[in-house]
Amino acid sequence: MATIYEVSELAGVSLATVSRVVNKNARVSDKTKEKVLNAMKELGYKPNSIAQSLASNRSNSIGLLVSELHGPFFGAMMSGIEAELRAAGKHTIIASGHSDEKTEQDSIEFLVGRKCDALILHAEAVSDEFLLELSKGTTPFVIINRIVPGIEEHCISLDNEHGGYLATKYLIEKGHTQFAYVSGPNWKKDARDRYAGHLRALAEQGLTQHPKLLVEGNFQQSGGRYGLEQCLSANLPFTALVCGNDEMASGAITRAREADLSVPDDFSIIGFDNIIYADYLFPKLTTIEYPVQKMGQMAAKLILANTYRIETGELTTEFTPRLIERDSCVNL
Amino acid sequence: MATIYEVSELAGVSLATVSRVVNKNARVSDKTKEKVLNAMKELGYKPNSIAQSLASNRSNSIGLLVSELHGPFFGAMMSGIEAELRAAGKHTIIASGHSDEKTEQDSIEFLVGRKCDALILHAEAVSDEFLLELSKGTTPFVIINRIVPGIEEHCISLDNEHGGYLATKYLIEKGHTQFAYVSGPNWKKDARDRYAGHLRALAEQGLTQHPKLLVEGNFQQSGGRYGLEQCLSANLPFTALVCGNDEMASGAITRAREADLSVPDDFSIIGFDNIIYADYLFPKLTTIEYPVQKMGQMAAKLILANTYRIETGELTTEFTPRLIERDSCVNL
DNA sequence: TTGTAAGCGTTATCAA
DNA sequence: TTGATAACGCTTACAA
Numbered sequence: 272m273a274t275i276y277e278v279s280e281l282a283g284v285s286l287a288t289v290s291r292v293v294n295k296n297a298r299v300s301d302k303t304k305e306k307v308l309n310a311m312k313e314l315g316y317k318p319n320s321i322a323q324s325l326a327s328n329r330s331n332s333i334g335l336l337v338s339e340l341h342g343p344f345f346g347a348m349m350s351g352i353e354a355e356l357r358a359a360g361k362h363t364i365i366a367s368g369h370s371d372e373k374t375e376q377d378s379i380e381f382l383v384g385r386k387c388d389a390l391i392l393h394a395e396a397v398s399d400e401f402l403l404e405l406s407k408g409t410t411p412f413v414i415i416n417r418i419v420p421g422i423e424e425h426c427i428s429l430d431n432e433h434g435g436y437l438a439t440k441y442l443i444e445k446g447h448t449q450f451a452y453v454s455g456p457n458w459k460k461d462a463r464d465r466y467a468g469h470l471r472a473l474a475e476q477g478l479t480q481h482p483k484l485l486v487e488g489n490f491q492q493s494g495g496r497y498g499l500e501q502c503l504s505a506n507l508p509f510t511a512l513v514c515g516n517d518e519m520a521s522g523a524i525t526r527a528r529e530a531d532l533s534v535p536d537d538f539s540i541i542g543f544d545n546i547i548y549a550d551y552l553f554p555k556l557t558t559i560e561y562p563v564q565k566m567g568q569m570a571a572k573l574i575l576a577n578t579y580r581i582e583t584g585e586l587t588t589e590f591t592p593r594l595i596e597r598d599s600c601v602n603l
Numbered sequence: 604m605a606t607i608y609e610v611s612e613l614a615g616v617s618l619a620t621v622s623r624v625v626n627k628n629a630r631v632s633d634k635t636k637e638k639v640l641n642a643m644k645e646l647g648y649k650p651n652s653i654a655q656s657l658a659s660n661r662s663n664s665i666g667l668l669v670s671e672l673h674g675p676f677f678g679a680m681m682s683g684i685e686a687e688l689r690a691a692g693k694h695t696i697i698a699s700g701h702s703d704e705k706t707e708q709d710s711i712e713f714l715v716g717r718k719c720d721a722l723i724l725h726a727e728a729v730s731d732e733f734l735l736e737l738s739k740g741t742t743p744f745v746i747i748n749r750i751v752p753g754i755e756e757h758c759i760s761l762d763n764e765h766g767g768y769l770a771t772k773y774l775i776e777k778g779h780t781q782f783a784y785v786s787g788p789n790w791k792k793d794a795r796d797r798y799a800g801h802l803r804a805l806a807e808q809g810l811t812q813h814p815k816l817l818v819e820g821n822f823q824q825s826g827g828r829y830g831l832e833q834c835l836s837a838n839l840p841f842t843a844l845v846c847g848n849d850e851m852a853s854g855a856i857t858r859a860r861e862a863d864l865s866v867p868d869d870f871s872i873i874g875f876d877n878i879i880y881a882d883y884l885f886p887k888l889t890t891i892e893y894p895v896q897k898m899g900q901m902a903a904k905l906i907l908a909n910t911y912r913i914e915t916g917e918l919t920t921e922f923t924p925r926l927i928e929r930d931s932c933v934n935l
Numbered sequence: 936t937t938g939t940a941a942g943c944g945t946t947a948t949c950a951a
Numbered sequence: 952t953t954g955a956t957a958a959c960g961c962t963t964a965c966a967a
Contacts, residue, residue, distance in 0.1 A: 274960055287963080288938075291937090297937095300936060300937090317712060320718075321717060321960080323961055324961090325944070325962090340678060340682045364696050384653075386652075409604070492883055547673075548824070551854065551857045608944075608945095616954085651945070654943070657943085657945070658958080938965100941962105946959085947957090949956090
């Protein structure tokens, strides 16, 4: 690989001048600029971005931590972020945390070590203290789907509690009073918040739910299957199943069909997230929208604005869930 | 951030010695090693991986190019690769190419520029020549889902033609003779190969297909919707719809339901890929398995073996598609 | 507008 | 087993 040194030699100018034309910042006379550009072309010169990072202490790349590299939720998030950043000429370095404390820390340290100019974190397992400590470091970051007290302005979040409330409220308005609930993992804040919203909607109407009709799932399709099985085997009546997310709703619907139960005739189902294929399930899934792609874009915009001083429009950190009505819930 | 220099000072040893204990390769006496480790702990020292890369010309990270960051296909691929690499202590840097020649080239150059030790590429838009040229460079790579003449040993592929053949053969055996086909984008080799397999199965039985019942889709759900609409409006009889991939099959099934058509009673549908939620569609989708996660792992293993000399078991580059029978096809 | 030279934080080659 | 010291490829004062 040709180095800047060879280019300077061939062009008959100094290193500094080559660097100037590469970075287009300082003024270089048209004549010398052309000599340099020709030399670069002739040698097929590409700047070594590692060396650039080391010397300039910036890398034009943003580190992104997600829990998993698969699944509709993170897929939408990664896409939203990458598109926004790429449009601004920045690169995204993705690492996964697998919802595990140690792995999340490792990944964050990797990204910091790679001299990312900023970080976008979907960190679930790491403690508030860790993030607070991180915020004292030199790498700025924004957090998605979590509010850390003390650094709220760097947290992009959706009101999960309100979303949970909306879902159950909607079913109550449709006349439902007997509920089953398949939640996400209890250690996850968003799962707990969604359930809290559900409880609030219930309480508002003086309704309660049998403990056997609350089952903890895993936010995956298998959790929905399992959840429904548990509810069914409790042998207690319910007319509506509220799922912590769409993937579990999808699993539950499939399981229901296997048990010769029909959704929504035998019971209604509502999900959460509005993942890309919610509209392609049968029945089409009524759900709460989690605008994760937009939130990802916003995270990117925040960084563009704060770290690179590139303005890209309105900035917000709070997003509101909203009901998407489709076919999986009926009036009672 | 503490540097190696400060550590050496605090520990009262030379830079070189600190470097040795960091890299655990050369022998260092236990006594000095301990002094260094203590100093490192005290200063919270973390090696700057950028500087390491520059000096050592390797980065312990592997670049991964995918077409998109979302979708079940790439999700599975990324997961498979990252898991395998992480287990070996390597990091994955992901970039997306959006099936666009220029973007793919940019991304590859970015990854090379970041001094990735090796690359895993799902490159669709870039030419064979470009890849051949790249193979003369210093960064080794393996290609997924494509065979480039001249560097076959670095190409991991599935026999798409055979998969296409299997799908249609299966339907023929079930008694179908009137087919419709929604293909992937024609400029994509895998889409063409799958269709070629379909034609071969047809030809084998002296069957043909009306040109109006071949429509070019986009490998996404919207393409499946559109494809079915086109076939329907052709007003020609068909009993089986072969889709270029599962996502389009999902779109077609949904569109069919909207038109009050029942799958598989009105016509059978078969997909391709066996994406994660094929089992959660209604009807459960019969499809051809594309073991993309395994292929991703294999790509990682190949690199681990060739670039790092880490052996992780059997290596193969050719994978075979196989039929996954579910509920979306019936006997005629 | 251009050039000189001192870093950036490591690794790696020699000697000692 | 250790220590000097020259790379690695680039950016960026500071001078000219």
